[in-house]
Amino acid sequence: MKILVALKQVPDTETKIKVAADGKSLDPADVKWITSPYDEYALEEAIRIKEGKGAEVMALSVGGDTAKDVLKNALALGADSAVLLKGDGQGDAFAVAQMIAAYAKDKGFDLILCGNKGLGGDNAAMGPMLAELLGVAQANVVVKLELGEGTFKAEREIEGGSEVVEGALPAVITAQKGLNEPRYASLKGIMAAKKKTIEELDAAAVTAGAQVSALALPPERPAGRLLQGDAPAQAQALLQALKDEAKVF
């Protein structure tokens, strides 16, 4: 069984985000990059399948040199090989889906796993687009996955409940929190990963479906207001403010 895991590099949640001078991209200075947590569930699931029934796991990322760290980490965790598609999706999920589809289409993957969305961008679009481009089945926001002989059964989160879908492999499955508990890399894995090489290829030339025209931080929160007077006066002022200004009543 061959599994491809698509991993995205995203800014750490603790990073203080700054908009670059062009007004439509992130300022990469001082950004600490991590693997998108949803992709970590995808990778963990692939490794568990490998440990359970045996599989060959390939990790893939689209990006520049810094995306290599994500792949190194995947190798340390147990991926057998890693591919870096050198290219820039410019924040467009369709562009990235086309790059990955162009690479994966003739490789005979039985299963493609990725996060249900990339942390930060929150498009939740790349996985479904990839499945459509490859013409294979898909199940998204998956919290439980079982594989049969050439089939899959996935439990997915839907609004207010859960849904179980079954289908034939190959398929694209996008992972949701709850699918598993990702492990930490062992020292042995980290050392072994250093001996493995990351294959670097130029990503296919694609046409973006959408372009980012502007990126802005939320407006700064106005300063709080201190109510004056004794308790009844403060309660009165608060009630007034909730009615007239916040309009909650």
Add this chain to the structure above:
Amino acid sequence: MFPRFTDDQTAVRDAARDFAQSEIAPGAAARDASGEFAKDIFQQLGEMGFMGMTVPEAYGGAGVDFLSYILALEQVAYADASVAVAMSVNNSVACAPILAFGTEAQKQKYLKPLANGEVMGGFMLTEPDAGSDAAALKTRATRVEGGWKLNGAKAWITNGGVARYFVTMARTDPDKGKKGISAFILDASQPGVVMGRPEEKMGLRSSKTVMVALEDAFVPEDAILGKPGDGLKVAFGGLDGGRIGIAAQALGIAQRAMDESVAYAKARISFGKPIGEHQMIQTYLAEMEARLQAARLLVYRAASLKGAGRTCTVEAATAKLFTTESAVWICDRAVQIHGGYGYSREYTVERLYRDVRVTTIYEGTSEIQRMVIARELLK
């Protein structure tokens, strides 16, 4: 520039830091309050390879160099010094002597499970009346059919009650003084090894330290470590490594105290400005940082020498003396900077102040380190 780390060393340090920050640090205050041993954390540390770091992979270890181990220990101590000491004992004084002095069969039987985290290990040298003066130990090992029987009392045994195998020193020949002591690998899962109640310590509350009574504790023929009479050689063989390990533990605690103090100095307002803008607080912070940086270089230098297989007795003693004494001072200043809050359990520095205190005492007191250094100078 020194130190310059290899990619491997950086990778190990970062892995240790990630795990320590995400999994060890969050529960440290709760474990300090309850005294609960961090069983699950050690399970994970074992699976990841942190319990037998310098042991070759063939014997279940991670096969990394000594400086990598020291960097990892520092990161763990930064998160929780109680976890660091148990990890240090397993690596430095349980795994290391068996790796250095054990037979192939002993390595397969005892070292493997200790290094891969299946079981934990410890070290029994100190007795109620033999601490720094280890050669005064009285525990007797007498010949019996198929091995030895051990009788006596051991004190201040780290990992007591949680570890399975202990490298244990006992007297095989009462007439030969220092040369009459032998080292054994003692299996604590027998009725003859009686663990006392954990000591009520000032700090390192979730590390288990106990008094042990040995009552006809059996050690089979093939579990003597080295030759009869080699006991102190085995016991002292890992001393330099153990001292550098405790220096790294103190370094981690001190760095935490430093970071907590800087954060507090920026946030706490007095006389209308952050206390970090008061000159006296700045003096403390600067002095703390200077000592911290000096200590770090000493620890890394001693670890580099040890990793290269060079003699490092004086360097290890110097690193331990300076780092632990500085760390105690740094934690004391950290409490002072925090004012009344530093005296409260609500703030991390209160725990650090208690945890750090023992580092100038165990694994060779500061007085012993001074003796080692001075002897070398006067040789």
